[in-house]
Amino acid sequence: MKPQLLPCPRKLRRISGASRLDEATPVATQRSAALPPEGYALTLENDRVQITAADDAGEFYARQTLRQMIETCGGACDNLEIEDAPVLAYRAFHVDCCRHFYGVDDLKKLIEAAARFKLNVFHWHLTDDQGWRLEIKRYPRLTEVGATRPDSRFGGVIEGKPHSGYFTQAQVREIVAFCAARHIEVVPEIELPGHFTAAMAAYSFLGCTGAPVEIEMTAGIFPHVLCVGNPEAREFVRQVLDEVCALFPGRYLHIGGDEAPRAAWQGCAHCRERMEQRGLPSFDALQGDYIKELAAYLKEKGKTAITWNESLKGGQLGADDVLVQRWMERKPLTKPFAQAGGRVIEADFYHYYFDYPYGMTPLKKSFSFDPFKKTGAPTSVFGVEGCLWTEFVRSFNDLCEKLFPRLLAVAERGWSGFPTRSFPAFLEAVEAQRAPLAALGIPMRPRVDWDLPPHRRLPDIIRFFKGSLTPDLLRQGLFPDSGKKKEQ
Ligand SMILES: [Zn+2]
Structure with missing residues (x-):
């Protein structure tokens, strides 16, 4: 399944195949000074997750992305690579x-x-x-x-x-x-x-x-x-x-x-x-x-x-x-x-x-x-x-x-x-x-109210x-x- 992520990552590339993804999926983390502040990279492949983060905030945001992947993919998720960092500080x-x-x-x-x-x-x-x-x-x-x-x-x-x-x-x-x-x-x-x-x-x-x-x-x-x-x-x-x-x-x-x-x-x-x-x-x-x-x-x-x-x-x-x-x-x-x-x-x-x-x-x-x-x-x-x-x-x-x-x-x-x-x-x-x-x-708010038709x-x-x-x-x-x- 394709994950639903919010906010939209800056770069997301699908890799062939899918992985089992839930709370028990192994996650490896590392730091990289090459990434922009608050930035991170995340790869899901072979039933494993690799996170590379610029700093503590970057790792925190990678984990928010991962949480949304788990919440919206329900067990099996398309393999993917994400490179992400905020536009505004x-x-x-x-x-x-x-x-x-x-x-x-x-x-x-x-x-x-x-x-x-x-x-x-x-x-x-x-x-x-x-x-x-x-x-x-x-x-x-x-x-x-x-x-x-x-x-x-x-x-x-x-x-x-x-x-x-x-x-x-x-x-x-x-x-x-x-x-x-x-x-x-x-x-x-x-x-x-x-x-x-x-x-x-x-x-x-x-x-x-x-x-x-x-x-x-x-x-x-x-x-x-x-x-x-x-x-x-x-x-x-x-x-x-x-x-x-x-x-x-x-x-x-x-x-x-x-x-x-x-x-x-x-x-x-x-x-x-x-x-x-x-x-x-x-x-x-x-x-x-x-x-x-x-x-x-x-x-x-x-x-x-x-x-x-x-x-x-x-x-x-x-x-x-x-x-x-x-x-x-x-x-x-x-x-x-x-x-x-x-x-x-x-x-x-x-x-x-x-x-x-x-x-x-x-x-x-x-x-x-x-x-x-x-x-x-x-x-x-x-x-x-x-x-x-x-x-x-x-x-x-x-x-x-x-x-x-x-x-x-x-x-x-x-x-x-x-x-x-x-x-x-x-x-x-x-x-x-x-x-x-x-x-x-x-x-x-109920979806019907988000964008009311003009007459309403x-x-x-x-x-x-x-x-x-x-x-x-x-x-x-x-x-x-x-x-x-x-x-x-
Ligand atoms: Zn005065």
């Missing part, structure tokens, strides 16, 4: 644990699944307006106050009960170790300067007016932003980042930078003073300058900062300062950034935001996305990422069905490049993963937005970038 999946909290056990299931498809970054969204989910020892109120909201009213659905949860530092270490064993780097995200309400609910001095604020219970973009003109607030952020750096041994740290309204800064003497002192002509520049300062602080600690593409607007950030995650932009600022040598992570809203319904983002659309096209500089695409925001994701079951199978399109693209195999061939490989995923406790797409979209959008959110603009523009 950064292949990520993202989970928002703020809007709805998903705990250690759920995350472990997702991480286990992601590793099987050779994803190697877990982007962990830990702080936002509706919840602060990370224990910070120096500032205990962040979780004492910021980890619980009295109710949840996303999209007008009133849940009618408090929503609470955070990760202790011991739990974070557990997740980091669980990921490391699967060659996954954890990239925590501490959102700044916007999406900061939960922090300000705990420590009101962080805001421009110092007035108390309540943790948010609805979806949207909120005016509560960090006062970047206040030295004490900036010191607070550095102290938090110190603890975050000590907890997460990885190379990257995400510091947000999206959807930060400017109204509070406009009315703030401290922020205006900082603009004057530093010769910053706009609020966009105030943000860019602050992100640059934080990135330099993190660099001293051996970390590279990642920021959402909005931070490029002020023009302060150069190719060496940060990695930029592109999700949506009116003016194409990531393109010149990439062309100047900057590294970009592609998380395109229209293709890789999996909180939206299949009617709006069908599997084929995600699969067909060419991440190398947007920046116009293929060598500057550093990574791809599938994102799962959870305002409207109220159960782990729903979370899984939104991610799977669409996340597999991201895994295929990040590993195999663009284009790879045909869409029908990809579908076959996806379907073969249903049972192995179910065995991990991860339900996959619109009703699916309307159903989603009817339940998801409130008049408030509509006033801000359907897509956040449009809402923010008015405030500048």
Whole structure:
């Protein structure tokens, strides 16, 4: 039988004959410095498997391939030779644990699944307006106050009960170790300067007016932003980042930078003073300058900062300062950034935001996305990422069905490049993963929903937005970038 492999290996050659293949098949392994990082070669012949790997990650990925061969060939497999290595070094999946909290056990299931498809970054969204989910020892109120909201009213659905949860530092270490064993780097995200309400609910001095604020219970973009003109607030952020750096041994740290309204800064003497002192002509520049300062602080600690593409607007950030995650932009600022040598992570809203319904983002659309096209500089695409925001994701079951199978399109693209195999061939490989995923406790969306016929797409979209959008959110603009523009 022919194995179903996902992601698609870069080179696969069939050799005549077939071998018995199961858990008991002998596997010999060796290392070769001639292979690219994370790369491996695998040969199945004479009822034996030979693996040659570039490094530990390469051997791990060879074993994932072997596992898929066993799972999809059922005892007898065509003899073959595979030579394989990823196109992109950064292949990520993202989970928002703020809007709805998903705990250690759920995350472990997702991480286990992601590793099987050779994803190697877990982007962990830990702080936002509706919840602060990370224990910070120096500032205990962040979780004492910021980890619980009295109710949840996303999209007008009133849940009618408090929503609470955070990760202790011991739990974070557990997740980091669980990921490391699967060659996954954890990239925590501490959102700044916007999406900061939960922090300000705990420590009101962080805001421009110092007035108390309540943790948010609805979806949207909120005016509560960090006062970047206040030295004490900036010191607070550095102290938090110190603890975050000590907890997460990885190379990257995400510091947000999206959807930060400017109204509070406009009315703030401290922020205006900082603009004057530093010769910053706009609020966009105030943000860019602050992100640059934080990135330099993190660099001293051996970390590279990642920021959402909005931070490029002020023009302060150069190719060496940060990695930029592109999700949506009116003016194409990531393109010149990439062309100047900057590294970009592609998380395109229209293709890789999996909180939206299949009617709006069908599997084929995600699969067909060419991440190398947007920046116009293929060598500057550093990574791809599938994102799962959870305002409207109220159960782990729903979370899984939104991610799977669409996340597999991201895994295929990040590993195999663009284009790879045909869409029908990809579908076959996806379907073969249903049972192995179910065995991990991860339900996959029924196939009938992956690519709805045109007459069913619109009703699916309307159903989603009817339940998801409130008049408030509509006033801000359907897509956040449009809402923010008015405030500048
Ligand atoms: Zn201020």
